[in-house]
Amino acid sequence: MQNFNYFTPTKIVFGKDTEQQVGELIKAQHCNKVLIHYGNQSAKKFGLLDRIKASLDNASIAYIELGGVVPNPLLSLVYQGIELCKQEQVDFILAVGGGSVIDSAKAIAYGVAEEGDVWDLFDGKRQATACLPIATVLTISAAGSEMSDGSVITKDEGGIKRGYSNDLSRPKFSILNPELTVTLPDYQTASGNADILMHTMERYFTPNATMEITDTIAESILKTVMKNAQILVKDPKNYQARAEIMWCGSLSHNGLTGCGGGNGDWATHMLEHELSGMFDVTHGAGLAAMWGHWARYVYRDILPRFERFAIHAMGVTPAKTAEQTALKGIEAMENFFRSINMPTNLTELGVKVSTEQITEMAQKCSIASKGSIGAAKTLYEADMIAIYTAAKEA
Amino acid sequence: MQNFNYFTPTKIVFGKDTEQQVGELIKAQHCNKVLIHYGNQSAKKFGLLDRIKASLDNASIAYIELGGVVPNPLLSLVYQGIELCKQEQVDFILAVGGGSVIDSAKAIAYGVAEEGDVWDLFDGKRQATACLPIATVLTISAAGSEMSDGSVITKDEGGIKRGYSNDLSRPKFSILNPELTVTLPDYQTASGNADILMHTMERYFTPNATMEITDTIAESILKTVMKNAQILVKDPKNYQARAEIMWCGSLSHNGLTGCGGGNGDWATHMLEHELSGMFDVTHGAGLAAMWGHWARYVYRDILPRFERFAIHAMGVTPAKTAEQTALKGIEAMENFFRSINMPTNLTELGVKVSTEQITEMAQKCSIASKGSIGAAKTLYEADMIAIYTAAKEA
Numbered sequence: 001m002q003n004f005n006y007f008t009p010t011k012i013v014f015g016k017d018t019e020q021q022v023g024e025l026i027k028a029q030h031c032n033k034v035l036i037h038y039g040n041q042s043a044k045k046f047g048l049l050d051r052i053k054a055s056l057d058n059a060s061i062a063y064i065e066l067g068g069v070v071p072n073p074l075l076s077l078v079y080q081g082i083e084l085c086k087q088e089q090v091d092f093i094l095a096v097g098g099g100s101v102i103d104s105a106k107a108i109a110y111g112v113a114e115e116g117d118v119w120d121l122f123d124g125k126r127q128a129t130a131c132l133p134i135a136t137v138l139t140i141s142a143a144g145s146e147m148s149d150g151s152v153i154t155k156d157e158g159g160i161k162r163g164y165s166n167d168l169s170r171p172k173f174s175i176l177n178p179e180l181t182v183t184l185p186d187y188q189t190a191s192g193n194a195d196i197l198m199h200t201m202e203r204y205f206t207p208n209a210t211m212e213i214t215d216t217i218a219e220s221i222l223k224t225v226m227k228n229a230q231i232l233v234k235d236p237k238n239y240q241a242r243a244e245i246m247w248c249g250s251l252s253h254n255g256l257t258g259c260g261g262g263n264g265d266w267a268t269h270m271l272e273h274e275l276s277g278m279f280d281v282t283h284g285a286g287l288a289a290m291w292g293h294w295a296r297y298v299y300r301d302i303l304p305r306f307e308r309f310a311i312h313a314m315g316v317t318p319a320k321t322a323e324q325t326a327l328k329g330i331e332a333m334e335n336f337f338r339s340i341n342m343p344t345n346l347t348e349l350g351v352k353v354s355t356e357q358i359t360e361m362a363q364k365c366s367i368a369s370k371g372s373i374g375a376a377k378t379l380y381e382a383d384m385i386a387i388y389t390a391a392k393e394a
Numbered sequence: 395m396q397n398f399n400y401f402t403p404t405k406i407v408f409g410k411d412t413e414q415q416v417g418e419l420i421k422a423q424h425c426n427k428v429l430i431h432y433g434n435q436s437a438k439k440f441g442l443l444d445r446i447k448a449s450l451d452n453a454s455i456a457y458i459e460l461g462g463v464v465p466n467p468l469l470s471l472v473y474q475g476i477e478l479c480k481q482e483q484v485d486f487i488l489a490v491g492g493g494s495v496i497d498s499a500k501a502i503a504y505g506v507a508e509e510g511d512v513w514d515l516f517d518g519k520r521q522a523t524a525c526l527p528i529a530t531v532l533t534i535s536a537a538g539s540e541m542s543d544g545s546v547i548t549k550d551e552g553g554i555k556r557g558y559s560n561d562l563s564r565p566k567f568s569i570l571n572p573e574l575t576v577t578l579p580d581y582q583t584a585s586g587n588a589d590i591l592m593h594t595m596e597r598y599f600t601p602n603a604t605m606e607i608t609d610t611i612a613e614s615i616l617k618t619v620m621k622n623a624q625i626l627v628k629d630p631k632n633y634q635a636r637a638e639i640m641w642c643g644s645l646s647h648n649g650l651t652g653c654g655g656g657n658g659d660w661a662t663h664m665l666e667h668e669l670s671g672m673f674d675v676t677h678g679a680g681l682a683a684m685w686g687h688w689a690r691y692v693y694r695d696i697l698p699r700f701e702r703f704a705i706h707a708m709g710v711t712p713a714k715t716a717e718q719t720a721l722k723g724i725e726a727m728e729n730f731f732r733s734i735n736m737p738t739n740l741t742e743l744g745v746k747v748s749t750e751q752i753t754e755m756a757q758k759c760s761i762a763s764k765g766s767i768g769a770a771k772t773l774y775e776a777d778m779i780a781i782y783t784a785a786k787e788a
Contacts (some may be wrong), residue, residue, distance in 0.1 A: 001637060004408050005405065009402075011399065011403075014400075014653070015401065016397060063758050128473055211638055213614060213638055216617070216618065220611055228606075243395060243605065246457035247653065248607050251607070
């Protein structure tokens with residue numbers, strides 16, 4: 001096992017009607033003016049934004065608003081948010097939405113608290129030294145950004161999608177009311193579930209020796225998400241299933257599932273970032289479409305790990321050889337993805353990609369990652385092309 | 395399931411040689427002067443205190459010292475620490491030790507930051523409004539205080555042991571180096587392991603509907619602790635086993651194992667507090683001695699829960715009836731306690747208790763808890779007497 005740090009300072013307020021506490025929770029943060037940041041969809045739809053504003057009014061908290069965040073959130077809106085916050089002397093950002101809104105809020109928070117171009121952080125040119133405090137009211141179980149240190153932003157020009165992680169951006173609090181996710185379209189729900197699974201799997205598939213407690217917690221999360229994702233296919237309003245998945249979404253990505261195992265693999269995420277940068281697909285669906293092809297390309301390099309995954313996470317009966325067991329595990333996960341109507345290749349994802357576009361994505365991915373990605377197996381540009389091609393031709 | 399809050403702001407720095415980072419970590423807290431607080435045993439023994447001082451010196455951090463914390467830490471030393479900190483203008487407390495040292499540090503931290511008698515908090519007379527920041531270098535896996543909001547202090551006069559919980563006291567960071575626990579006496583190691591199991595079980599045995607993800611994480615922790623506790627009986631220097639248990643100790647008591655299940659039972663802890671207040675026994679051993687008698691007294695009230703525990707945590711093959719399965723689960727845990735040389739009754743604990751003393755403990759427990767304890771089954775003074783008596787006569 002490896003030494004590790006674990007830091008999850010975000011206060012979670014979980015359950016029914018918890019968004020009513022938002023005013024009181026922000027008041028405890030002693031701020032002067034709040035930016036409420038949101039997207040085009042869920043925040044306004046069911047009166048959520050009005051309920052939040054009422055709670056802020058009750059607590060006598062001043063606020064302004066900035067909507068318009070899109071999936072794969074754009075740098076242009078981040079710049080707009082930074083200007084607005086500076087003009088209005090905002091000192092606290094409340095993100096109302098899913099991962100895209102929260103990631104956009106984090107980027108704005110860096111930009112307001114610091115001098116210099118915020119894109120430099122995402123471009124790997126410098127480290128952040130300050131960040132405005134943020135909080136979230138979560139409306140989609142998926143990204144885990146409500147408890148994580150990460151943010152992913154897309155530069156409008158060229159569709160360049162880059163992530164930046166820093167503990168400074170971990171939210172002060174996050175309000176998790178599973179009821180707020182009940183009205184999501186089925187495809188968004190399923191994509192979110194794929195994303196949650198992947199946040200655990202990216203950490204699970206490590207070449208390092210790990211800790212039994214971390215592995216068993218990771219397997220618990222995978223099994224709980226799969227079981228409840230299938231319940232939601234048939235019964236989308238099931239509160240208990242929504243709650244199990246929402247809490248698993250935060251635990252998947254707050255660091256818990258990686259303790260002692262090193263930094264994880266993250267190759268599937270890197271490959272998907274280029275995909276959704278170019279084609280604007282839903283992140284979780286893109287991950288589901290890529291994962292099996294990554295897994296079949298790398299599993300021999302960490303065979304005992306894939307064997308354990310097959311047996312303990314996927315419930316596979318061990319086959320004659322470790323290799324056969326591992327392959328049955330990969331197949332079982334792909335079958336699971338299909339059972340919740342997630343794609344397992346690029347065609348099912350609805351993406352028609354040319355050979356030139358695959359080369360371009362691999363080149364961009366290689367540049368973004370300074371040459372290689374992955375830990376289970378180190379992948380260079382030629383490997384990336386092979387995996388994209390397998391996902392295309394499957 | 396219940397709504398819940400989850401708040402674990404403590405930064406964990408885990409692994410070999412991590413105590414060398416203490417100077418740098420405190421420096422990031424921007425304090426003027428540190429009190430190093432410790433006990434009579436492990437901190438000085440193997441040069442740990444010297445290594446910590448060297449790290450503080452390297453970071454140019456001023457400090458003073460206060461040793462002398464004993465198991466079941468005393469209010470008199472807390473008062474002494476408060477005076478010292480005020481005189482010396484200490485604004486940060488570093489606890490080097492186990493639960494007793496950390497709990498003493500928390501009590502001092504409240505007392506320095508607030509007006510009024512700190513015992514009022516423990517006596518339930520008021521709530522804390524401030525607390526100095528504290529951090530810990532952990533030397534015993536047991537109490538979970540390194541990540542929890544709790545502190546337990548014993549008033550010298552009358553041996554009155556009381557707990558107080560408040561998020562203000564959660565440590566800023568905790569350094570968890572499993573190597574620091576290798577030299578513990580076997581009895582202390584085993585008592586710590588019993589304490590860790592109990593922190594999970596107190597939350598697990600709830601009358602409320604729970605969450606699958608919380609239950610499976612709790613069961614993972616119980617199984618991991620039991621497996622590695624038995625490894626340590628034969629191989630006390632096993633680093634991986636020490637590490638698994640150390641991390642489980644923090645996860646057991648930071649709130650994770652109770653999410654969605656309500657506030658837990660805690661009757662065994664309350665009964666044990668009176669026991670170790672009167673007889674000065676090791677907390678974990680006292681819990682092990684009491685648990686089975688509590689369990690047999692209450693299991694019918696939450697039978698499905700004890701049945702699940704038997705099967706999923708203890709690996710019991712289901713018997714003909716749920717009741718038989720539940721009893722097999724209780725027996726299996728008692729057998730486990732015996733396998734790591736922990737007591738399962740008061741005689742094995744080395745306590746000779748009279749009928750009058752049992753009555754006195756039950757009365758004190760009843761007063762401390764304002765009449766009743768427990769959630770699985772509400773227990774009044776007569777119930778407490780019955781459980782103490784069963785533990786005596788077993």
